[in-house]
Amino acid sequence: MRKEKISSAVIRRLPRYYRHLDDLYRGGTVRISSSALAKSMGLTASQIRQDLSCFGGFGQQGYGYNVERLRAEVAEILGMHRGHTVLILGAGNLGRALIENFPFAINGFRLVAAFDVSPALVGTRLGGVPICHMDTLESFLRDNPTSVGVLTVPARVAVESARRLASCGVTGIWNFTNVELPERELSGVRVENVHFADSLLTLSYMISEEPV
Amino acid sequence: MRKEKISSAVIRRLPRYYRHLDDLYRGGTVRISSSALAKSMGLTASQIRQDLSCFGGFGQQGYGYNVERLRAEVAEILGMHRGHTVLILGAGNLGRALIENFPFAINGFRLVAAFDVSPALVGTRLGGVPICHMDTLESFLRDNPTSVGVLTVPARVAVESARRLASCGVTGIWNFTNVELPERELSGVRVENVHFADSLLTLSYMISEEPV
DNA sequence: TAGATTGTTAATCGATTAACAATC
DNA sequence: TAGATTGTTAATCGATTAACAATC
Secondary structure, three states: OOOOOOOHHHHHHHHHHHHHHHHHHHOOOOEEOHHHHHHHHOOOHHHHHHHHHOOOOOEEOOOEEEHHHHHHHHHHHHOOOOOEEEEEEOOOHHHHHHHHHOOOHHHOEEEEEEEEOOOOOOOOEEOOEEEEEHHHHHHHHHHOOOOEEEEOOOHHHHHHHHHHHHHOOOOEEEEOOOOOOOHHHOOOOEEEEOOHHHHHHHHHHHHHHOOO | OOOOOOOHHHHHHHHHHHHHHHHHHHOOOOEEOHHHHHHHHOOOHHHHHHHHHOOOOOEEOOOEEEHHHHHHHHHHHHOOOOOEEEEEEOOOHHHHHHHHHOOOHHHOEEEEEEEEOOOOOOOOEEOOEEEEEHHHHHHHHHHOOOOEEEEOOOHHHHHHHHHHHHHOOOOEEEEOOOOOOOHHHOOOOEEEEOOHHHHHHHHHHHHHHOOO
């Protein structure tokens, strides 16, 4: 039974499903039951069937799920074939790491440009991508509407950069700054945060309080 | 009423509490009520009082919470003053970004060393930290027991590296590889994952399906 | 056909929200 | 004292798990 409103708990599991199904697919597995997938992912079979049934019935009684088909369905649900585009704001260490090492294409995104203010960088290319001056962001976005902006800028310009992206019609911001963006004011824009510090502090708690 | 088993939902909110309290503290705010904090964080006052009451009663009726004290209590709960140490495995782009830019000290961790296999890097220093050869990891950990290992190695050596860390007594692994580590086999080790791809795919879903 | 496994409904569990007595 | 706000208990809501008829 398709649901209209998908809970964020389900959404956050989808990429993991995709990753596991992709591994199975590449390993040559043709079919898998919810219980086998559950076991390898550390979930319950019930949960997997519930999660998938939010989007449709992809399995077959007595058989299970066809790995290739389910992988493709999950990719479709995640929007991996929508031709999303992305640009990177801030070509410091982290920005460069993403430009040179993150597999945007494999995840359905085309990296079109990076922006920075450093005169040494502007005008050069990195990993096949041109580095433009931040001052040209608005005109670039006017000519090249882009789905997502990646924020790898210094914290002090994070909010300002987010506003500029939002006002130019970007639909998503992938925020690597440790700053909480004013999401309510960034209308029409979805924000996904990668807060390194929050993540490390969670680990700090776990190793401080709870022995495994 | 102190609870013995804290849910992971609460734990994941603690770093955000810390961040907001730290901002308030630096901004000179002396006291804050649960409802004021809730408003600025987008939570409910009830939830904040419930969360904090897992660890003790830090407020005062009719007054609210003393910002400096609550900030210190949350820092304590998170284990920020335990003298945790950290080393980085893999000094590629991402490893370097963390070494040079991530404020380990501010988050209660002391970065003691980085490890890599590149002859060009081994023996040099980066951001004040020595880069050692991966072959010397075990002997280093024998002489310098370390709390946490950061995995910024290539995916193909991620599991092997995690096992080596685990067998040398590390208590936490901060995993930046897009590989699912065999946590059950890493006994005594807590794993915190930063899966860039999962995060981007979540954003991909949000901009594909749900208009804000 | 018999066995396996789905999709879905019902039951349980846990987390969030509401309410309020206690008290600063 | 009166007003404000906590900590905690109770109510609600939502997510996970269990059960099972449907069916390949």
